[in-house]
Amino acid sequence: MTKKIDYEIFSLGKTVLQNGETLPDAKIAYKTYGKLNDEKNNVIVYPTWYSGFCSDNEWLIAEGMALDPNNYFIIIVCALGNGQSSSPSNTAEPYNQARFPSITLYDNVVLQHRLITEHFGIKKIKLVVGWSMGAQQAYQWGCLYPEMVERIAPFCGSAKTAPHNFVFLEGIKAALTADDAWNNGWYQKNPTKGLRSLARVYAGWGFSQPFYRHELWKELGFSSLEDFLVGFWEKFFLLRDANNLLAMIWTWQNADISDNPLFNGNVIKALNAIKAKVFVMPGETDLYFRVADNEWEIKHMPNAELRIIPSIWGHFAGDGLNPIDTEWIDNNLKELLAST
């Protein structure tokens, strides 16, 4: 499929990853909004989520919102594997498809840091904000670069992927790879049956039980539950590459902000290292990034508050799909940005 390129690429050259594998020419896709001021102190970094494209983050950026391009220089940075940054689908042989290396949460943030410092010359960040896997990157930014990051706002995410969350991801992985057309990653054409299968499994996890009970998919313009499963879920994942999805599942399943030489697997130490002011915003009915996990984290960060999104939209409270949750998140970001 052809797609208008609406983002920029920062080339990192030969890049050795955390697990010892090498990407010959790693690339970070990004897009900026607003202007970097002369002091370079109006910066917001906004990493993407699982399978999200650069443009999928834009709902939270607008004049009058917290992320107002008139006030801030906002940089959306794409996680590796999203199809725009280096991914199985866009990497040259021999590192393509099933041979794409395993990318850690640490890799993502260290490479994003290179973009921010080497390319833009930025030394201070007002806020790192992100949803879901984007939230995990925000935590990682906070503990790897505590002198640089003034605030983080992870929403519907966690500092370390919880075991149940890992199991949920085993399920979507199994659903995708049950399709023979996947062929252990060496497909010529995207395995659409497996992608549709993954999508249907995901549908139960993404939104909450009361979301379905109250048929809130109607608010998204769908005519029936089946129409929602096809028109929202299958449509979304059919636009993604199977190997990309699997690469990002690996990153997500293994996400742990302490899994690096600075913290050696000590999550409490990593949380403790976050000097930033933190608003952690879980979705009240999120089925895999749970409020309980965030409650535990809060105790170990020196300057963190828990702000629970009062929503029955499940994990997708954080996807900009409904104006009430969007306003709630935006108001909290405004408060966080206004605080010192």
Place this chain on the structure above:
Amino acid sequence: MTKKIDYEIFSLGKTVLQNGETLPDAKIAYKTYGKLNDEKNNVIVYPTWYSGFCSDNEWLIAEGMALDPNNYFIIIVCALGNGQSSSPSNTAEPYNQARFPSITLYDNVVLQHRLITEHFGIKKIKLVVGWSMGAQQAYQWGCLYPEMVERIAPFCGSAKTAPHNFVFLEGIKAALTADDAWNNGWYQKNPTKGLRSLARVYAGWGFSQPFYRHELWKELGFSSLEDFLVGFWEKFFLLRDANNLLAMIWTWQNADISDNPLFNGNVIKALNAIKAKVFVMPGETDLYFRVADNEWEIKHMPNAELRIIPSIWGHFAGDGLNPIDTEWIDNNLKELLAST
């Protein structure tokens, strides 16, 4: 595979089903415990759950427990599609495999009623008790035969399958049928890749988030999370026939105690018709049969109480896997049986 037959069969002969299809010789598998007394008034009916065999219900039956064979004549009845009652796997051509007809909740209970009345000559039932889809059958018994059923104890189930529960089942169905070996039901050998895929998806749904957080699979004797996914989940579903699983998914997805000529889709009317004394026992952390759905039902049954199983074992609070939940359920059944 060969398997010792540890149950009996009641043959119903030519049987027209609710949707107009016919089974030439429908069979209900069942097993009894204890003795039917002369008054035939010591009867407990205990239908099986999704993919459960007759023997899978036995954990709740023992001397000293509520379901004590010294006191009661307990009849485990197998739901259609479980592989022991009429199922895609055991029905002769041409009604086998993918041609096995769609079985409703109503069909199950009407045919069980024939076993209870025609074969045993029973006119009163002290209790109908069941877990999950077995609970759904208990509700159906209560509203179809209100003069006959004195008590029902549905645990971890609902009178009508909730929309989110339906979506969860779409997911496991998609995970199974993504396997080409399934071949639209016309396989020679059970599609094991699809069964393993279904099992991995199910793993996230069957137990709760805190179950995994606290690694309670250790209490079941597994050495690691992966060991649990393979040794508990994949093992369980590899012993099931794919078409049987799909037949029962259809029954479950469409389960509604009011979807029959008596109630014409009016669930409130159907709930209202249940004269039995009812203890509804949802699992506090069940992810698909939700407390909230039972709370709504309670309002519409004349003599019902909600008793929430205080457990982090999710849906599997009702599977007899841990002594605390088993004792809790058993104590409530004792109280219910002792009440008038």
